[in-house]
Amino acid sequence: MTLEDVKPWVSRVASEGVPCGLISKHVEPGFLLVDGTVLLESEKDENGFYIGGAGMDGMYLKTGTLYEPVRDDNGKITSFRRMAGCLGWFSGEEQQTIFQYAMNTPEHLIEDLTAVLPALKKSPQVHDLFLSTAEKLKQVPPGECQRLMADIRAAYKGRNEQSIRERQQAAEKSAKKKRRSFER
Incomplete structure (x- = not known):
């Protein structure tokens, strides 16, 4: 699934x-x-x-x-x-981490986050982010964890799509203004 x-x-x-x-x-x-x-x-x-x-x-x-x-x-x-009810347990940075790494199961996500920890020792801030995210995910019940991952994925994907729409609309408005001023 x-x-x-x-x-x-x-x-x-x-x-x-x-x-x-x-x-x-x-x-x-x-x-x-x-x-x-x-x-x-x-x-x-x-x-x-x-x-x-x-x-x-x-x-x-x-x-x-x-x-x-x-x-x-x-x-x-x-x-x-x-x-998901446990969304509030996670900071914005932790939510972004889940969005970037969540693919299908909580087990795979926790494995992936834990696997990179040794390589992140040189960057304590990122290391701590990955560690805290993995530790919090372990506390989320399995059924709820998959819901959390799906909700975060949908939310941040939707936000990215809306950001693209807004930038496209701004670019179109700017292009129209330039054309009008050029025609005058």
């Missing part, structure tokens, strides 16, 4: 903008999912994941569950992927 075969937990966006406030009602930037989860633009963790919440009479109550947007081919957010 590959990481692509791990079925994600995804909830569609019911509406953009979240009604907030008991007395002075207003709409906060964010998303309301079809399952009732509230995701506010202002509530993200240090790695850019949305922190889920419950909307109750204009109040936002954090649940601590992390979410990543799922986008269509045009970059529009259409749904959100609920991330």
Whole structure:
């Protein structure tokens, strides 16, 4: 089974903008999912994941569950992927390491990270990163570990694709401006 075969937990966006406030009602930037989860633009963790919440009479109550947007081919957010519960155990650098090295099984990932440790002795910072990632992965239950790897892979792959889309759009706008100024 590959990481692509791990079925994600995804909830569609019911509406953009979240009604907030008991007395002075207003709409906060964010998303309301079809399952009732509230995701506010202002509530993200240090790695850019949305922190889920419950909307109750204009109040936002954090649940601590992390979410990543799922986008269509045009970059529009259409749904959100609920991330593995243990994602918060890992720093952004550790998540990037998992993204780069995770291929199919937790055992292979831990083996790969551990195998390079002797070669990384000359670079203590990278050595410590690989060591801490491997040690934390050993504490994750096997079924949850594969979900974690699949979620991280999907999230960072999606972020890379969105970054490419944004750069392409910026380049197209720049080219249009240059053409217009050249025509004048």
